[in-house]
Amino acid sequence: MNTTIMLFLLQDGITNGAIYALLGLALVLVFAVTRVILIPQGEFVTYGALTYASLASGQMPGTAKLALAMGIGACAFELFVARKALHGRLILRSVLANIVLPAIVLTLTIYFAAQKPPVAVCIALSLAIVAMIGLYLYRIAFQPLAHTSVLVLLIASVGVHLAMQGLGLLFFGAEGQRGPAVLSGAFTAGSLRFTGQSITVYGITVAFIVGLWLFFGLTLYGKALRATAVNRLGARLAGIRTTLSGQIAFLLASVIGALSGIMIVPITTLYYDSGFLIGLKGFVAAIIGGLVSYPLTAVAALFVGIVEAFSSFYASNYKEVIVFMLLIPVLLLRSLAAPAVEEEKD
Amino acid sequence: MQSRLPILVFALVMAAIPFVPGIPPFWIVLLDNIGLSALVAMGLVLLTGVGGLTSFGQAAFVGFGAYTTALLTTAYGLSPWLTLPLSLVVSGLLAVLLGLITVRLSGHYLPLGTLAWGLGLFYLFSKLGFLGRNDGISAIPPLSIGSFRMLDPGSIYFAIWVAVILSALVTMNLLDSRTGRAIRALRRGHVAAEAFGVQTPRAKMLVFIHAAVLAGLSGWLYAHLQRAVNPTPFGAQAGIEYLFIAVVGGAGYVWGGVLGAAIVVILKEVLQSYLPLILPGSGQVETIVFGIMLVALLQLAPGGVWPWLMSLLPERRGGKKPDTSLKLEQRTRSRAEGGVLLQVEKARKQFGGVVAVNNVSFDVQAREIVALIGPNGAGKSTTFNLITGVLSATSGAISVLGKRVDRAPPQEIVKLGISRTFQHVKLVPDMTVLENVAIGAHLRGHSGPLAAMLRLDRADEAKLLAEAARQIERVGLAEQMHQLAGSLSLGQQRIVEIARALCVDPMLLLLDEPAAGLRHMEKQQLAKLLRDLRDGGMSVLLVEHDMGFVMNLADRIVVLDFGTKIAEGTPATIKTNPEVIKAYLGVAA
Numbered sequence: 001m002n003t004t005i006m007l008f009l010l011q012d013g014i015t016n017g018a019i020y021a022l023l024g025l026a027l028v029l030v031f032a033v034t035r036v037i038l039i040p041q042g043e044f045v046t047y048g049a050l051t052y053a054s055l056a057s058g059q060m061p062g063t064a065k066l067a068l069a070m071g072i073g074a075c076a077f078e079l080f081v082a083r084k085a086l087h088g089r090l091i092l093r094s095v096l097a098n099i100v101l102p103a104i105v106l107t108l109t110i111y112f113a114a115q116k117p118p119v120a121v122c123i124a125l126s127l128a129i130v131a132m133i134g135l136y137l138y139r140i141a142f143q144p145l146a147h148t149s150v151l152v153l154l155i156a157s158v159g160v161h162l163a164m165q166g167l168g169l170l171f172f173g174a175e176g177q178r179g180p181a182v183l184s185g186a187f188t189a190g191s192l193r194f195t196g197q198s199i200t201v202y203g204i205t206v207a208f209i210v211g212l213w214l215f216f217g218l219t220l221y222g223k224a225l226r227a228t229a230v231n232r233l234g235a236r237l238a239g240i241r242t243t244l245s246g247q248i249a250f251l252l253a254s255v256i257g258a259l260s261g262i263m264i265v266p267i268t269t270l271y272y273d274s275g276f277l278i279g280l281k282g283f284v285a286a287i288i289g290g291l292v293s294y295p296l297t298a299v300a301a302l303f304v305g306i307v308e309a310f311s312s313f314y315a316s317n318y319k320e321v322i323v324f325m326l327l328i329p330v331l332l333l334r335s336l337a338a339p340a341v342e343e344e345k346d
Numbered sequence: 347m348q349s350r351l352p353i354l355v356f357a358l359v360m361a362a363i364p365f366v367p368g369i370p371p372f373w374i375v376l377l378d379n380i381g382l383s384a385l386v387a388m389g390l391v392l393l394t395g396v397g398g399l400t401s402f403g404q405a406a407f408v409g410f411g412a413y414t415t416a417l418l419t420t421a422y423g424l425s426p427w428l429t430l431p432l433s434l435v436v437s438g439l440l441a442v443l444l445g446l447i448t449v450r451l452s453g454h455y456l457p458l459g460t461l462a463w464g465l466g467l468f469y470l471f472s473k474l475g476f477l478g479r480n481d482g483i484s485a486i487p488p489l490s491i492g493s494f495r496m497l498d499p500g501s502i503y504f505a506i507w508v509a510v511i512l513s514a515l516v517t518m519n520l521l522d523s524r525t526g527r528a529i530r531a532l533r534r535g536h537v538a539a540e541a542f543g544v545q546t547p548r549a550k551m552l553v554f555i556h557a558a559v560l561a562g563l564s565g566w567l568y569a570h571l572q573r574a575v576n577p578t579p580f581g582a583q584a585g586i587e588y589l590f591i592a593v594v595g596g597a598g599y600v601w602g603g604v605l606g607a608a609i610v611v612i613l614k615e616v617l618q619s620y621l622p623l624i625l626p627g628s629g630q631v632e633t634i635v636f637g638i639m640l641v642a643l644l645q646l647a648p649g650g651v652w653p654w655l656m657s658l659l660p661e662r663r664g665g666k667k668p669d670t671s672l673k674l675e676q677r678t679r680s681r682a683e684g685g686v687l688l689q690v691e692k693a694r695k696q697f698g699g700v701v702a703v704n705n706v707s708f709d710v711q712a713r714e715i716v717a718l719i720g721p722n723g724a725g726k727s728t729t730f731n732l733i734t735g736v737l738s739a740t741s742g743a744i745s746v747l748g749k750r751v752d753r754a755p756p757q758e759i760v761k762l763g764i765s766r767t768f769q770h771v772k773l774v775p776d777m778t779v780l781e782n783v784a785i786g787a788h789l790r791g792h793s794g795p796l797a798a799m800l801r802l803d804r805a806d807e808a809k810l811l812a813e814a815a816r817q818i819e820r821v822g823l824a825e826q827m828h829q830l831a832g833s834l835s836l837g838q839q840r841i842v843e844i845a846r847a848l849c850v851d852p853m854l855l856l857l858d859e860p861a862a863g864l865r866h867m868e869k870q871q872l873a874k875l876l877r878d879l880r881d882g883g884m885s886v887l888l889v890e891h892d893m894g895f896v897m898n899l900a901d902r903i904v905v906l907d908f909g910t911k912i913a914e915g916t917p918a919t920i921k922t923n924p925e926v927i928k929a930y931l932g933v934a935a
Contacts, residue, residue, distance in 0.1 A: 037457075141641050148648040151400055151597065154457070155590040156641050163637025170634070280465070287458045321469040327462035328447055331455050 004191045009309045015198045015267070017305020018205040019260045021298040023282025024289060025212060026253040028297055031286075032229035033249040035150050036142055039157045042279025043164035044130055044257025046272055049265035050172045051258075052126040053179035055109070058116040062171030063129050064102075064109040070136035071102040077140055098139075102132050119180060127258050134254020138246050146246065161276070168272035176269035182262065201263050208256065209298055221248060281308070281323060288330045353515065360507050364500055375499045378571060380604075380611045381506035385564035387591040387603035388510075388517055389557030394589065395597030396521065397553040398533030399449070400457035402585040403464035407558040409471055409580030410437045411565025416483040416575045417476070426489050426570055430563075437562025438555050445554040449547065464585045472577040482576030489570045502571050509567060510604065513560055516799040517600050520556070523798030524791040524810060527781055529553055531774050537736055538772035540756040542765070542850065543789035552795055561588075594643055596650025598776070605652050613639065667827065668780070668811040670819070674790050677763055677851045685747075687712050687854055687885050688733065688764070693742035693752070695728055702728040704909040705742065710854060715876060715886045717896045720906035721929060726889040727769050729906070730856055733887075734766050735759045746854075761789060765850035767843035769858040769889070775832025779823060779842050782831045784814040786849025817845040822871060837863035841872070848879075855879065857888040861895050873899050897921065905929065 023041055030038045047063050054061040075098035082090060105128050112121055141160050145153055183196030216222040227235040228245040236242055257279075264270065264278075285304050289297030304323060311322040364374060386404050394400045414436045415429040424432075448459040472480050489496040489505060496502040520526050528549045531539040536546045569575050587610070595606020617632035647654040688710040695703040703725040710716045718726050731737040733744055735756040744752040746762045765786065773782045791810045793803030818827050821841050826834060831842060840860055847855055857876075861869050869892070876886055876899060890896045896903065897917040905913040905920060907929040913920060920926055 144645045145648065148644075151394065152593060152644055152648050154400075155593045156644050158586050158590060159637040159640030159644070161637070162640070163634045166631065166634035166637065170631070283458070284462070287455070287462075317473050318469070321466045321473070324462045324466040324469075328459060328466075331451050331459045331462070332447055 013306030013309030015201050017302035018201050020282045020285045020304050021301030022205055022256050022260045024285035024297040024301045026256040027286040030249045030253045033225050034246045036153045039161040040164050041257050042275025044254045045261040045278055046168055046275035048126050048130045048258025049261030049270045052122050052262045053177040053265050055122040056180050060113040064106045067129050067132040068102040068106050071098040074098045074136040074139035130258035131255050134250045138250035172272050176271040178269050179265040181266040197266050284327055357511050374503050378499050378506050380607045381510045382564045382568050383607035384510050384604040386561045386588045387607050389560035390592040391603045393553050393557040397529050401460040403460035404561045404588045405580045405584035406464050406467040407437045407561035408565035410440055411562030412569040412575045415566050415569045416486050419487050433566040434559050434562050437558045441555045441558030445551050449550045465582045468581040484574035486569050486573045506567050514600050519801050520799050523803055525795045525798050527785050534774050542785050543757045543760045596652030599652045602650050602652035668815045670812045670816050672809045672812040674809050674813045685712050689745045691743045693732055694740045696740045701909050706911045708904045710885050710887050714901050715880050717900035717903045718889045724906040725909040763853035765847040765852040766856035767847050767858055771839045773831040778828050779831050780814055780827050783818055783845045784810050786846035787813050817848040821845045854885045861892050
């Protein structure tokens with residue numbers, strides 16, 4: 001092989017790896033706080049990407065309506081749970097956050113979709129829509145199950161994945177879409193060509209990792225999330241609303257997912273069901289990072305991206321086999337390194 | 347465990363269904379599919395619900411079973427009946443291979459590991475040339491007996507459901523046995539099971555293989571039902587679907603697997619055939635509704651549908667009391683009167699920079715009650731863990747009857763006649779008191795898993811249960827024998843732990859805070875029991891905070907403070923020892 005190909009593959013791998021890193025971070029975050037293994041993470045990616053692509057091509061994305069429908073559902077759940085202690089402010093707040101907000105976003109989407117909005121508007125609307133979906137999703141599907149075992153949460157997560165993937169087909173059709181580049185232009189350095197898009201990917205990934213690090217290290221909400229992750233009961237006794245922690249985790253995960261989608265849809269064509277595999281690779285990275293460590297997950301994600309790039313060049317038939325089998329030795333090493341401690345299973 | 351009558355009725359009903367006049371042939375197809383899924387789900391019940399090992403990879407084992415028979419019957423012309431054992435063996439052997447890698451994984455690494463090889467194997471199926479790549483293998487011969495060829499779904503129906511019912515019986519037999527109790531103890535962690543001699547890695551491997559063989563059986567049947575195989579039904583989606591069949595049905599229950607399969611298969615079918623009538627023209631509506639219904643079902647019955655249904659039936663508990671006249675072999679006790687049973691010499695345990703146990707030496711003689719006391723954090727429980735092999739000492743020597751044991755695993759130490767209870771009760775809450783206590787006698791039984799599956803273990807089993815019942819009566823919990831351990835008060839659960847430890851037929855009993863949570867009368871009964879045991883030739887080493895209890899009971903007391911031994915002697919001397927008083931009260935009195 002020559003150096004040019006190697007550098008090219010490396011660059012390709014790093015771009016993909018950066019996306020996997022973001023997704024891996026989101027998975028780690030959600031799992032640590034809510035114990036949900038978030039399989040629908042991939043749907044956040046496709047929803048974000050395809051909403052962005054639809055808006056950019058002047059189509060009305062169905063996800064905006066879904067956000068409103070889920071908001072109504074979330075509101076109903078919230079009021080039902082609080083039915084014994086309903087008061088005006090609570091109802092008002094719930095209606096504002098769950099119904100009025102998505103209704104406003106829907107109106108804006110309908111308004112802008114008709115006139116091919118600029119890229120920035122598309123990004124803002126897509127992020128808002130997917131963020132709301134993530135938030136309401138936690139409220140409807142996972143908050144009522146918060147007390148159950150990891151296994152039940154996992155199965156629920158699979159159910160949500162199936163439903164959201166089906167909805168994806170309904171909204172966006174079976175054809176793939178591409179979106180406009182977030183940052184156009186390119187420059188070359190030596191034999192490598194850097195597009196504005198790949199620079200965006202690197203920049204946003206780094207910004208997010210630093211942002212999350214600051215959020216968890218310095219803010220009260222970040223600390224509350226960490227406390228919930230370590231010990232739910234203890235966190236509750238200390239006055240932290242664990243449901244709020246869960247909502248924040250889902251909100252962050254959906255924003256990260258949507259953003260990843262928006263960043264890759266200009267590079268590769270995405271289909272309604274592409275998210276699952278992309279999410280799974282983020283997953284591989286998250287597992288290599290042990291579902292706890294953010295920096296390790298980021299490094300592992302780059303590694304996964306590079307392995308994928310090289311194996312698609314040398315053994316493209318076995319690309320997926322190689323990426324997923326990569327996990328086994330890593331898992332083995334991990335469990336050998338840290339012998340099983342007595343765990344109290346629920 | 348349960349009466350066999352409902353199963354017989356179920357078998358008869360299933361046998362009669364195809365003969366009901368006017369039954370749509372399509373229903374039979376559905377029932378075939380239910381049976382195939384139920385087989386895999388049943389394995390998952392054992393693996394995930396009972397053993398606590400979550401696997402996403404079961405579809406791959408179905409694939410192994412199906413591809414084995416497909417390849418051998420088409421390319422080599424073998425009879426399907428000959429490939430049946432081969433399919434099972436291939437699934438089983440690959441389970442050993444994959445199990446060696448993955449079963450060791452702890453916590454949530456395991457499900458993710460299975461997901462990884464599940465996906466990897468799926469892609470392998472679709473890439474290998476001799477397995478026909480994405481097209482798979484077709485023209486697989488049907489099953490046949492003599493000239494009767496099972497060409498249509500109606501005839502293979504019987505083969506499928508015979509397999510389901512036999513597998514259910516075998517699986518239930520396995521669960522209701524010595525090995526089964528070891529498997530059921532896995533979910534609550536390793537320490538307790540290993541303290542009674544259970545080889546937990548072997549038990550995990552066993553359920554892993556059992557589940558894989560059931561999946562392989564399902565694959566073999568599938569190949570001869572469809573008469574063609576391709577990679578699609580063995581992918582990650584299918585692996586996930588099997589898991590949620592088990593969870594929806596009730597992951598801890600063999601029949602939950604069958605019920606879950608029925609619910610999921612029928613639900614999908616109904617959605618596929620009727621939804622387009624209500625909402626015409628839309629693509630994947632059934633997946634959407636299916637996903638939503640799955641979440642809703644879990645929210646309504648998080649434990650699964652089967653236990654929810656069972657709770658509607660009138661309760662019938664109170665199994666037969668075992669025949670306590672059956673005796674197990676006793677340990678041959680070659681102890682010299684007054685000899686040293688346990689010798690701890692300069693035992694030291696460091697966790698990083700923390701010295702939990704600092705060069706502690708003491709011994710326990712035969713027929714002696716020794717108490718280990720000290721303020722919280724003095725290193726008492728760590729000392730227990732060193733003696734029983736849960737932790738290994740950083741330095742120093744621990745010997746039992748002159749034999750060094752400080753590097754031995756817990757399973758070896760219990761064989762020497764040292765059994766223990768735990769400071770934090772480690773019983774299996776959803777097993778009865780009798781079953782929990784019988785785990786203590788694990789090493790005194792000999793029947794293996796195969797004998798259990800075929801019900802050849804009954805004589806051995808009766809003796810084990812008799813021993814358990816005897817020890818339960820001895821500690822005074824005969825009334826509670828058939829209650830679930832989790833339903834007892836904490837104090838009673840501690841007593842159950844003592845009965846379990848007594849089932850080992852120990853020479854030395856290690857009790858970690860046995861009197862905590864007991865009422866005054868119960869404490870007196872416990873003290874009497876321990877004295878009786880000592881007078882019967884047993885030694886007792888106990889950790890306890892109740893000074894009144896200790897002072898009246900112990901022959902000798904060892905006092906630890908911050909990991910170091912500060913005093914040793916009779917209760918009378920300890921009471922007046924200034925060091926001890928200082929350790930407890932903080933000032934020289």
